[in-house]
Amino acid sequence: MEQKIRIGHIEVVRREQRVASLFGMFSSLIAIFLALVAGGVVMAVVDINPFTAYGHLFAGAFASKTGCANTLIKTTPLLIAGLGLSISFRCNLINIGAEGQMIVGGIAATAVALYLPVSSPLLMFVFIFLAGFLAGGFWGAVPGILKAKFGISEIINTIMLNYIAIHVLSFMLDGPLREPDNYYPQSAKIAQEFWLAKILDGTRLHAGFLIALVLVLFYYLLFYRLPQGFRIRTVGYNPKAARYAGMSVSSNVVLAMFLSGAFAGIAGMSEILGMHHRLYNEFTSGYGFDAISIALLGKLHPLGVVLAALFFGALRVGANAMQHVVQIPIAIVYVIQGLAVLFILTDTFFRTYILTSYKRKGLKRRKRA
């Protein structure tokens, strides 16, 4: 009750809040920094100079036009899927299924691109986009519906659907979508006029990156300007209050999972139409799993997710260069990513810890005065 707060403390409470919010803003950067340090220690243990290694990593990712383009190419699917996961996370749904949702998005996009008898590239793009969007959305909506109607953990179901999608892909490449007479299990090549256009001369950077930027804008509008985003957030934070305020918990849960999966589906579509131009096993190269860390490190904020995706994209590109020069396994990148997530989880703990010691000091100071 406010009348029991002695006036002298109010100023302190304010200052504590300021310290807390500053800490919140930088906690992702601190987490990434700590993870890089830990990665450096791991390198130093096997006698690799971490500064040299990180130097090569940075140079590989940013020092040349090709490097930058490659970084953006890797950033594209990570960003799209990361935004998608952020939508479900904002609804307090732990969607682990971006990988599977990407895969089915890619399958659907390929099938449409190969077999839909449409010749206009623009019209075709619409259909391909829709195919990826809807297929990914469906793969996300299924666990959403199971959650909303039966209360089954979306975590387990999205994970199971990842494995199922992997086997569906393998089946498609064995049968229905396999290019006849090809030794490898892969689809036929998609006609070039349907590819996503290159947008930077001399590089492979494609229009998928522009799609990603448009989706950033969409994400911003959804959660900062549209009433629907407010509903999704309310359901995520407090479903009881959402119901009380007249919102439908189940339809918002399904919608968030659908959009989340649809984003991942678009990421899969963009990979096929922008990069690989055909379907093959493991075309997602684990982007869907990285997207989880990206959403978390980006703190579900549009700009944060962009930066986190860029960081992960750069890590992937730079790690290749680093492996080439200093012989360090690419897996170090996953160590750094995983640790960054674990570090970010401790931020509340350390924030309270810092605040408590700050408060204690403050108390002592006042007592002395």
Add this chain to the structure above:
Amino acid sequence: MEHERTLGDGEDLVIEMRKISKQFSGVLANDEVDFTLKRGEIHALLGENGAGKSTLMNILYGLYSSDGGEILLNGEKKEFSSPNQAIQNRIGMIHQHFMLIPTLTVVENVALGLKDQRFYRLNLKKVEKRIMELSELYGLAINPWARVGELSVGEQQRVEILKVLYRDAQVLIMDEPTAVLTPNEVTELFIVLRDITKRGNSIIFISHKLWEVMEISDRVTVLRDGRRIETVETSLTTREKLAEMMVGREVILQYDHPPVRVGAPILQLEDVHCADDKGLEVLRSLSFSVCAGEVVGIAGVDGNGQKELAEVVHGLRHVDFGKIFFNREEITNKKPRQIIARGLAHIPEDRHSTAIVMDFSVTENLTLMNFDSPPFTTYGMRHSRVCTEYAQRMSDLYDIRGGGVTEEIRNLSGGNQQKVVIARELDRNPDLLIAAQPSRGLDIGATEFIQKQLIAERTKGKAVLLISTDLDEVLAVSDRVLIIYKGEIMKEIIPSQASFEEIGLAMAGVRD
């Protein structure tokens, strides 16, 4: 013994707490409080919500550590850093919210944490035997093999008492033990408590209800704003004196009800039945109506269907049978959204979990019900500036304090969170206002504020449904009072024309 007995004139003191202080994030919950307990007495600790009663007792029980002061047990200085030490020193505590595990049996609940068990085998038979002995000794009838979740509230309290007696406590701390009991159960409890003190044990009885303090205690210590106001012999004081000590000024127990023309019925329930979360029928054949320009109070002991009543009207709970009308239109089992749109406002019982989103700002919480309509949203776009300005106005109007409107509401005090809900619900200019336990957890000032608001709404010609377990509140605010028991209306009374005894009987389910 190096400590002199400074208090109590050589009387037999079990516990002596000296100058206890405790601070929670800038708030002084206890400010140099002194407290003594004599052997064999029932000592009431009286104070408003937030006066520091529970904090003081949690310090005694070792749950909180104090920032200053000392505790003497039987004249010896002690420091309890965990409940374990308190238990070993034969202090037991029965918390306001029972510390029971509903999925376990009575025996298992009692056996939890016992020190006389061998680590490799849980001997429940042994525990059962002693429970039966104690149960006989103190008249606490219980089935030791029943699951606690299936027991009535009164029986659950017996389990709590047995837990403490089993551990051989000489001091029992009871935090608001009557809050959840029917009048009958209270009478039974008081008999048991007297029996316990006759055997040389002492009881600390925490309460904010004057009449029960007058009835059960030998001495009373009054706390206000974390400080001890006075300790008096119960026989040498009166209700009025205690009330004044507790609040710090004279208390208004009566409100003016300006005359108003009672209009058409706004809310009508006809033979409504519904089930609770466990699927048991909790409203049976409930019928009543609330008209424009009146406050109808629903009185009764907690857990007789009050929460569910508010929920069925709001569309949050399925009606199994019967009909509900709002402004003469049927709204039975309509969606909450449709019912809210017809003009319902609802200050729910569990505000923290239902009516506010802790992670949202004050602004977002103030616009929770109408964020998607003008002026907050126009042409499909939400305008945060409009929302903030509105929130600023409401904050000034309702005196919402504790950081600005962009502050997360979790950083506000409970009273201010409450004001956010009240401001939001009243400002929507509803036809019907449901207020469930509106003053629970508030101090007297805030309580008076909200009670006056309810009467003001009625005087404006709105219909108000007040659901409260606080009989004083219901009687002071309502024009008509309905007494609910097991989901049925037992009796209708006019506050000025009924006696406490009459109401007490109806609350216990006795029909005329």
Add this chain to the structure above:
Amino acid sequence: MSSLFDISITGVLTATIRMAVPLVLASLGGVFTARVGIINLALEGMMLFGAFSGFIGAVYSGSAIIGAVCGMAGGALAALILAFLSITAKANQTVAGVGINITALGITSYLLSTLFGYGNRPYGVASFSNIAIPVLSDIPVIGPVLFDHSLLVYVTYIAVPAVWYLIYRTPAGLTIRATGENPRAVDTLGGNVMRTRYLCTLASGVLAGLAGAYLTIGQMGQFMENVTAGKGYIAVAALIFGKWKPLGAVAASLLFGFAEGLQLRLQIGESPIPFQFLSMLPYVMTMVALLLFVGRAKAPAAMGKPYNRQD
């Protein structure tokens, strides 16, 4: 004809036991964390850590038993991270689990490459061989199905009743069950919520680590990247399906093991169903099982809620 049928039944059931053992061990580990109110998605990462450290232990010591001990220690190490994040740091337990799994995948892959490069990964390192139990293994059908396995399988046979007894028949078990339902009640009766939760999380790490070690040195003696391939998550599903009870989790694990065993057997034989659909079977079954059985039981009430005395 009928004898051929018998053999395949025996074959499927034997495969069921083999496939179910890691699930049984991991979901028993999950029982410990669930019963004290901790969401444990990190079972996957604990298994992976256990699989890797068990393998490494076996490589360098040449002893499968030392390998198994190392596996348990590896699982416990992952558990310690989960315990710190969810009990001390009070972080979101679901995310903590996922974070641990990502890290486990990274660290094990990294160490594997660093230690052995790409060309010369050890194969056929010290592992447990089958021990046929005299007399019992001669019983028709039951004998070969149950009593002709490696030591780790027999350890599992013992672990199941042991965990059950600990949880339902000892004072410590009562404290464990109470902690997951109402930690404050435990605290007010002088129990130590923090310690109980830490110890149970460690116990789950030990069991999940052993489950992981079974995957690498239980039979074959090799480690592949991401060798667990979601088995930890299936163990979580078995736990939910088994209503967070030891025997329920075991039964569910056997069912999932049966699905795995069946699909493996069917893949060997000529089957008209494309093998991908057979491989999907355990995952589809997990979803169906959750759909059919969820909602009939309640999770421990304090699940996922960090305990704070002064709240």
